[in-house]
Amino acid sequence: MPKRPIGSVPYVYPVPIVLVGALVDGRPNYATVGDCAIAGIRPAVVVVSLGETHHTTRGIVEHGTFSVNVPRTADLALVDYFGQVSGREIDKSELVRSAFGELETAPMILTCPVSLECLVVNECSVEHRRIFIGSVVQAHVDEAFLDEDGRVARLGELDPILYALDNRYYRIGPAIGVGYEEADKLCR
Amino acid sequence: MPKRPIGSVPYVYPVPIVLVGALVDGRPNYATVGDCAIAGIRPAVVVVSLGETHHTTRGIVEHGTFSVNVPRTADLALVDYFGQVSGREIDKSELVRSAFGELETAPMILTCPVSLECLVVNECSVEHRRIFIGSVVQAHVDEAFLDEDGRVARLGELDPILYALDNRYYRIGPAIGVGYEEADKLCR
Numbered sequence: 001m002p003k004r005p006i007g008s009v010p011y012v013y014p015v016p017i018v019l020v021g022a023l024v025d026g027r028p029n030y031a032t033v034g035d036c037a038i039a040g041i042r043p044a045v046v047v048v049s050l051g052e053t054h055h056t057t058r059g060i061v062e063h064g065t066f067s068v069n070v071p072r073t074a075d076l077a078l079v080d081y082f083g084q085v086s087g088r089e090i091d092k093s094e095l096v097r098s099a100f101g102e103l104e105t106a107p108m109i110l111t112c113p114v115s116l117e118c119l120v121v122n123e124c125s126v127e128h129r130r131i132f133i134g135s136v137v138q139a140h141v142d143e144a145f146l147d148e149d150g151r152v153a154r155l156g157e158l159d160p161i162l163y164a165l166d167n168r169y170y171r172i173g174p175a176i177g178v179g180y181e182e183a184d185k186l187c188r
Numbered sequence: 189m190p191k192r193p194i195g196s197v198p199y200v201y202p203v204p205i206v207l208v209g210a211l212v213d214g215r216p217n218y219a220t221v222g223d224c225a226i227a228g229i230r231p232a233v234v235v236v237s238l239g240e241t242h243h244t245t246r247g248i249v250e251h252g253t254f255s256v257n258v259p260r261t262a263d264l265a266l267v268d269y270f271g272q273v274s275g276r277e278i279d280k281s282e283l284v285r286s287a288f289g290e291l292e293t294a295p296m297i298l299t300c301p302v303s304l305e306c307l308v309v310n311e312c313s314v315e316h317r318r319i320f321i322g323s324v325v326q327a328h329v330d331e332a333f334l335d336e337d338g339r340v341a342r343l344g345e346l347d348p349i350l351y352a353l354d355n356r357y358y359r360i361g362p363a364i365g366v367g368y369e370e371a372d373k374l375c376r
Contacts, residue, residue, distance in 0.1 A: 003303065003328040005289070006338050008232040011302050011327045012256060013348055014360055015226055016200055036200055037225030039237035040317040041353075044198040047235050047319065049227035068200060073364055081371035101193070114199050115191065122312040126321055129228040131235065133314055139199045140191040150194050155354045160201060162350075162360065165229075166343045167367040172202055172350065173359035176261055179351065183269035 014162035014170050017079060020048050021067035021098075021107045021115075022059030024087055028098040028107030031056040032083030034163045036068060044136035046118060052130045055087035060132055063105035064120045068134075069112035072159045073171055079161060080169075101138055113142040113158050202350035202358050205267060208236050209255035209286075209295045209303075210247030212275055216286040216295030219244040220271030222351045224256060232324035234306060240318045243275035248320055251293035252308045256322075257300035260347045261359055267349060268357075289326055301330040301346050 015034045022029055035049035046068055050057045060066045071079050082092060097110040101117045108115035118134030125131070147153035162170040203222040210217055223237035234256055238245045248254045259267050270280060285298040289305045296303035306322030313319070335341035350358040 001330050001332040003287075003298075003301075004331050004334060004338065005326050006329050006334070006340075007327065008324050009304075009327040010226045010229060010232040010234050010324050011258070011304060011329065011340070012204055012206065012224055012226050012234060013258065013302075013343065013346070014204060014350070016202060018200065035226050035228065037235060037237070038198045038200050038203055038223050039235070039319050040223065040314065041198060043315050043317070044196040045237070045314050045317060045319075046198050046200060047225060047227070047237070049225070049233070049235070070199070070201065076365050077370050077372075077374040079370075080365070080368065081374050084368060084371055099191075110191075113191075114201075116197075116199060121314055122319075124310045124312060124321060126228065126233050126309055126323070127231050129231070129233060131227050131233075131310075131321060133312060133319060135314070136196050136198050138193045139195065139197040141194050141199065142189050143192050144189040146192060146194070150192065152194075152199070152354065155201065155352055155356070158201070161364075162202070163367065164343055166340065168343070168363040169365040169367065169370065171361035171364050173361035175356040176349075176359050177264050177268070177357040179355040179357065180268065180272060182265050182267075182357065183272055184265075186265040186269050 011165060014164040017161040017163050019069040019071055019109060020056055021069060022056045023063055023105045023107055024055055024059035028093040029056050029087035030082055030092050032079050046134050046136060049129050049131045052128050057130050065103045065106040066118050067106040067108045068116040069109040070114040070160055071112050073161055103137060113145055115140045199353060202352040205349040205351050207257040207259055208244055209257060210244045211251055211293045211295055212243055212247035216281040217244050217275035218270055218280050220267050234322050234324060237317050237319045240316050245318055253291045253294040254306050255294040255296045256304040257297040258302040258348055259300050261349055291325060301333055303328045
C-alpha cells in the first residue's frame with residue numbers, strides 16, 4: 001500500500017535497551033536508555049543520547065566517561081523501573097552491584113552480561129538532548145558467553161531487551177541469515 | 189560468572205538494520221547501516237554513522253539531508269547486497285523504486301514500510317567515521333500498518349531486520365512487556 005506522512009516521529013525500530021552508567025556525586029547511577037547505537041567498529045565508537053537535565057548526564061559531563069550495560073530480559077522489571085525514576089529521588093547504586101574498570105569513573109553493572117567502558121570523545125546538543133560520542137576503552141563480557149578464544153559465542157543466550165515506539169519491550173527472535181552471505185541468494 | 193575484558197569492541201546488540209538514502213550525483217543511493225539510533229522523540233532526532241569515504245556520505249554532506257528506511261526480512265538479500273557494494277560500482281537507484289518528500293534531496297525507498305526524511309542539524313567525526321545528527325522532518329509509513337488515527341498499529345507485522353556482532357541477522361521476537369508498567373512487578 002502507499003505510504004502516508006505521519007509527522008515528525010523518529011520511527012527506527014526496534015532499538016536495543018541499555019543502561020547508561022555514570023558517577024554522580026561519588027555514587028554510581030544508571031539510566032535506562034533506548035537511544036544508543038554503535039557508531040563504528042574500528043575504531044570502536046558508540047553514541048548515547050540523554051536529556052540534559054537527567055541525573056546521569058551530570059556525571060557524564062563532569063567526568064567525561066560513561067558505561068553502556070546490556071541487560072537481559074530477566075532484568076526487565078528493574079530496567080523499566082530505572083527508566084521511570086531519577087537518581088535524584090533514589091540511590092540506584094543500592095539496587096545493583098557495581099564495578100569499575102580502567103576509567104575509574106564509569107561504573108558498570110556486575111550482573112549485566114556485557115558492559116562497555118566509554119570515554120567521551122565528542123558531543124553535541126539538539127535542543128534539550130545531549131548526544132555523547134564515546135570511544136569504547138574496554139568491553140567486559142560474562143565468561144559464560146565467551147568461547148576459548150575470548151569471542152562472544154552464545155549470543156542467543158545473552159537474551160537482550162528490545163524496545164519499540166509502540167511502548168512495548170520485545171525479545172530477540174531467531175537468526176535468519178549470515179552477513180555478507182545473504183546477497184548470494186539475490187537473483188541478479 | 190565474572191566478566192572478562194575482551195578489548196575495544198562496541199558490543200551493543202542487537203541493532204536495527206536500516207538503509208540510509210542520499211542523493212549522489214543526481215541519483216538516489218542507499219547504504220545498509222547498523223549504526224543508527226533514535227536520539228530523541230520530542231524533538232524527533234536520529235543519529236547515523238557512516239565511513240567518510242562512503243558514496244552515500246558524499247550526498248549527505250552535499251545536500252545536508254538523508255533518509256532512514258526500515259526494510260523487512262523479506263528484503264534481506266537485497267539489504268545484504270547493498271551493504272557489500274558501493275554506489276560507485278553500481279547504480280542502486282535501478283534496483284529499488286525511490287520517492288521524494290518535502291526535502292527533495294532525501295530519496296526514500298518506496299517498498300520499505302517506514303521511511304524518515306531527515307535534515308542534518310549537527311555532525312561530528314571520530315577518525316574516519318562521520319556521525320550525522322538528523323532532525324526527522326517527516327515520517328512516512330505504509331498505510332497497511334496504520335490504524336484509523338494514523339498511528340502505527342501492527343508492529344509485529346512490520347518484520348524488521350536486526351543485526352549483531354556475531355555477523356548474523358535476526359528477526360524480532362515476541363513482545364514481553366509494556367513500557368512503564370513492568371516496574372510494578374518489582375519486589376521493593
